[in-house]
Amino acid sequence: MDQRELALSAFVATASGDRQARLSGLEKLAGGAIQENWSAQLTLHGAHRPVVIRTDAPSGVAASRTRAEEFHLLKAAHGAGVAVPEPLWLCTDPSVIGKAFFVMARVAGTAAGHQVVKDPAWGGDRTTLAERLGAELARIHAVVPPRPDLDFLGPPPAHAALDRVATYRDWLDAVGRPHAALEWGLRWLERLAPDPAAPVLTHRDYRTGNVMLDQTGITGVLDWEFAAWGDPMEDLGWFCARCWRFGVDGLEAGGLGARADFYGGYASVAGRPVDDAAVRYWEVMAHVRWAVIALQQGERVLGGGETNLEAALTATLVPQLELEILRMTKES
Amino acid sequence: MRHAPTGADLLDVARRQMLDVLVPALPAEHRYAALMVANAMAIAGREMRNGAAGQEEELWALSALYGEVPEAEPGDPQAMAQALEAIHRQVCADIRAGRMDPHRPEHDALRATLEELAQDRVAETNPRYLSGT
Numbered sequence: 001m002d003q004r005e006l007a008l009s010a011f012v013a014t015a016s017g018d019r020q021a022r023l024s025g026l027e028k029l030a031g032g033a034i035q036e037n038w039s040a041q042l043t044l045h046g047a048h049r050p051v052v053i054r055t056d057a058p059s060g061v062a063a064s065r066t067r068a069e070e071f072h073l074l075k076a077a078h079g080a081g082v083a084v085p086e087p088l089w090l091c092t093d094p095s096v097i098g099k100a101f102f103v104m105a106r107v108a109g110t111a112a113g114h115q116v117v118k119d120p121a122w123g124g125d126r127t128t129l130a131e132r133l134g135a136e137l138a139r140i141h142a143v144v145p146p147r148p149d150l151d152f153l154g155p156p157p158a159h160a161a162l163d164r165v166a167t168y169r170d171w172l173d174a175v176g177r178p179h180a181a182l183e184w185g186l187r188w189l190e191r192l193a194p195d196p197a198a199p200v201l202t203h204r205d206y207r208t209g210n211v212m213l214d215q216t217g218i219t220g221v222l223d224w225e226f227a228a229w230g231d232p233m234e235d236l237g238w239f240c241a242r243c244w245r246f247g248v249d250g251l252e253a254g255g256l257g258a259r260a261d262f263y264g265g266y267a268s269v270a271g272r273p274v275d276d277a278a279v280r281y282w283e284v285m286a287h288v289r290w291a292v293i294a295l296q297q298g299e300r301v302l303g304g305g306e307t308n309l310e311a312a313l314t315a316t317l318v319p320q321l322e323l324e325i326l327r328m329t330k331e332s
Numbered sequence: 333m334r335h336a337p338t339g340a341d342l343l344d345v346a347r348r349q350m351l352d353v354l355v356p357a358l359p360a361e362h363r364y365a366a367l368m369v370a371n372a373m374a375i376a377g378r379e380m381r382n383g384a385a386g387q388e389e390e391l392w393a394l395s396a397l398y399g400e401v402p403e404a405e406p407g408d409p410q411a412m413a414q415a416l417e418a419i420h421r422q423v424c425a426d427i428r429a430g431r432m433d434p435h436r437p438e439h440d441a442l443r444a445t446l447e448e449l450a451q452d453r454v455a456e457t458n459p460r461y462l463s464g465t
Contacts, residue, residue: 177417179424183427184446186428317458323447323454
């Protein structure tokens with residue numbers, strides 16, 4: 001057992017109250033520019049359980065949420081009955097492994113977007129899956145302010161849609177080059193912003209690619225680092241937006257299922273029907289948001305001389321996002 | 333003068349070599365990176381083939397919205413780029429200020445023009461996207 005495993009085991013023994021508890025078989029998982037994930041085996045009260053240890057990546061890229069905040073978000077979601085990897089223990093003491101980390105259950109399956117849309121073996125029956133995806137989202141939205149455990153989220157925006165428009169305009173201005181199609185989309189979003197909804201916990205990256213699936217259904221909703229108080233329809237729009245269907249455009253619920261089934265699953269938990277017009281509004285917002293983020297990715301390559309082909313190619317998605325925005329905002 | 337094969341031809345041949353010979357020989361963990369390289373080469377090749385012709389059309393189309401005829405000489409790429417940037421900034425400022433809202437006569441024409449320009453760009457960056465719609 002190496003130093004790190006000894007330190008982690010000592011932490012888990014204290015945190016769990018089981019003096020025999022230990023973490024072993026640490027293995028670094030692929031991916032993650034901002035976070036670093038390690039798989040490990042937890043031995044607790046004599047039983048074994050696969051877990052993930054999540055911590056910051058050494059690159060120190062400014063993340064939107066700290067690991068501690070992410071842990072509290074997972075706790076809140078888990079408490080609301082959302083399918084998430086069960087959060088176990090948080091350690092903010094840097095003396096254990098040199099940085100904050102938390103331990104969560106390891107869920108089985110895959111999240112990879114291109115893979116799950118192509119292979120129907122993932123996620124089980126697609127009607128049931130689309131309903132489940134809607135239902136999980138409605139459970140997230142059942143978390144509402146005030147929540148002292150989530151006070152790091154700050155006060156809810158007075159008008160989520162207009163708040164987003166202002167933010168994306170700022171981001172666009174920071175990029176510096178004129179993008180008429182995105183201005184067009186932002187002006188449309190500003191003019192036609194729906195009345196503000198009562199704020200709920202929104203995931204803000206709920207889409208195919210961030211939901212772990214196994215052969216029978218959903219095993220865990222991942223990537224909580226963008227979560228914020230907001231308009232619930234923003235999450236439905238992000239999920240249904242064409243740019244997140246991974247090429248399977250006919251299945252409007254994330255390339256995985258029918259929009260009607262997704263709405264139906266959401267309504268069954270939320271207790272009210274989904275306002276389709278509101279979702280379509282937020283789909284335009286989704287394309288604008290993704291386009292501005294893609295531009296920022298391109299800037300990393302142009303500005304800093306960083307050789308990151310993936311970021312450079314992400315920026316080449318902007319024209320198709322713009323095309324979609326212009327088509328969706330055709331009036332009369 | 334340059335003789336064939338042109339830069340765009342070379343990119344095409346290099347890309348085929350990459351996909352047909354190198355990609356199958358690569359270990360699985362490097363295949364994604366190689367496919368990204370091939371994609372970047374394809375986009376660059378399409379842009380080279382289109383040259384600057386699209387820029388000229390773009391400048392004319394946007395100027396027409398304002399009832400203007402562009403002054404930049406087509407033969408002067410730098411003046412062309414400057415004129416294009418200037419008119420884009422004008423369009424952006426007008427949209428943001430509400431001067432292109434539906435009550436304005438230019439509204440529909442601007443949206444249609446921007447859609448055509450976006451379509452031309454997608455034809456370079458991802459032509460398959462167009463066949464799917």
